[in-house]
Amino acid sequence: MIAIIALWIILGIIAFIVILLHFSLRIYVSADMKGADIKVKYLFFTVYKMNTAEKKDEQSAEPPPKKKKEDSNEKASEEKAFEDNLEVTLEELDRLDEEEKKAEDEPDLKTEPEPEPKPEGEKQTEKEEPKPEKPLTKQQKKALKEKKKLEDQLRKEQKALEKAEKKAEGSKLDKLKAKIRFYKPYVAPTLKAVRKLLKKIRFKGLEIDIYSAKEDPSEAAIFYGKLQPIVFSGISLLGAVFTVKLKRCDITCGFFEKKLDFRVETKVLIRPSTVIAIAVGLGVRLLRIFLPGWWKRRRERKKALKAQKKAGKAAKKAAAAAV
Numbered sequence: 642m643i644a645i646i647a648l649w650i651i652l653g654i655i656a657f658i659v660i661l662l663h664f665s666l667r668i669y670v671s672a673d674m675k676g677a678d679i680k681v682k683y684l685f686f687t688v689y690k691m692n693t694a695e696k697k698d699e700q701s702a703e704p705p706p707k708k709k710k711e712d713s714n715e716k717a718s719e720e721k722a723f724e725d726n727l728e729v730t731l732e733e734l735d736r737l738d739e740e741e742k743k744a745e746d747e748p749d750l751k752t753e754p755e756p757e758p759k760p761e762g763e764k765q766t767e768k769e770e771p772k773p774e775k776p777l778t779k780q781q782k783k784a785l786k787e788k789k790k791l792e793d794q795l796r797k798e799q800k801a802l803e804k805a806e807k808k809a810e811g812s813k814l815d816k817l818k819a820k821i822r823f824y825k826p827y828v829a830p831t832l833k834a835v836r837k838l839l840k841k842i843r844f845k846g847l848e849i850d851i852y853s854a855k856e857d858p859s860e861a862a863i864f865y866g867k868l869q870p871i872v873f874s875g876i877s878l879l880g881a882v883f884t885v886k887l888k889r890c891d892i893t894c895g896f897f898e899k900k901l902d903f904r905v906e907t908k909v910l911i912r913p914s915t916v917i918a919i920a921v922g923l924g925v926r927l928l929r930i931f932l933p934g935w936w937k938r939r940r941e942r943k944k945a946l947k948a949q950k951k952a953g954k955a956a957k958k959a960a961a962a963a964v
Contacts, residue, residue, distance in 0.1 A: 662917065668909040674902055795956055826930045834923040841919075843910045844885040849876075850904040854895030865894040 666688075669680040676694030680687060853868055855861035869892055879885050 659914065662914040663912060665910040665912050670909065671904075671906045673904045791956065791959060827927055830923060830926040830930075834919050834926075838916065838919050839882050840884060841911060841915045842883045844879070844883055845908045845910055846888045847876075847885060847890075847907040848888050848905070849890040851892045852895060852900065852902045853892070854898045854900045856897055856899055858896045861894055861896050865892070868892060 661684075664684055667682045669678075669682070671678040673694075676692065678694065679689070679691045681689035849872070851868065851872065853861070853864055855864060872890065872892060876885065876887060876890065880887075
């Protein structure tokens with residue numbers, strides 16, 4: 642009974658978390674020529690807030706000038722303190738001059754320290770003469786020669802293996818090709834997941850207001866004609882990548898002034914549950930590609946290690962038999 646109750650509690654917590662993740666994260670964006678105002682909200686909480694227009698206003702505002710205080714009483718007190726300090730400093734200078742004169746008249750009492758006598762009768766340690774080595778027998782000489790031959794053979798084999806490995810690795814171009822072959826299977830599922838994620842980002846209630854004006858009416862009309870296709874092609878491109886719901890797009894043309902102003906307002910929505918689902922799906926696909934190759938490489942590595950161990954044991958046995 643207790644286990645069933647605990648299971649129901651766990652299921653309720655999981656369901657509550659899933660419901661919370663299903664609510665969209667809302668980003669309110671409002672931008673114009675002065676700056677941008679961005680607010681990120683989730684449920685009833687403001688997660689992040691930024692207003693670049695306020696920062697610019699604060700930077701442009703100059704600090705107010707400081708007021709100058711002119712009090713006659715304060716000036717008089719400062720002058721008195723300065724005069725008192727001058728009298729004290731003059732007395733100190735006279736005292737220092739007298740001390741210096743006395744120090745010059747007195748003789749130097751410092752004497753140099755006498756060098757300490759070196760201890761006599763120190764015994765020098767004599768180096769022990771190396772003992773003469775015993776001459777080697779014929780059998781030992783033969784064993785040493787065979788051992789050297791085996792070591793030379795092992796070195797040659799190692800060098801040959803290194804050369805073969807370098808040839809197998811090939812040049813930098815071959816390494817680059819190998820890396821491309823390794824990462825190529827991961828590109829298609831990653832791009833697919835990124836496209837799906839971008840399409841799940843929704844731009845809701847997009848409002849665009851643009852005002853352009855030129856002093857010459859003909860130039861204003863030409864610029865207005867160029868501006869319209871640029872703006873609407875940009876909106877169509879945005880709609881191809883994301884999910885966009887356009888509420889309003891007004892482009893106004895003015896005359897006899899040189900001005901360009903715009904205002905953009907929108908609400909960006911994305912569900913955390915969709916982001917987690919897409920990330921988990923991508924991880925599973927990448928693991929399905931990665932694990933078979935990793936398992937195969939691991940088996941080949943184990944086989945190579947076993948072959949190296951066998952070769953090392955055989956060389957050790959041959960060296961021991963020769964000795």
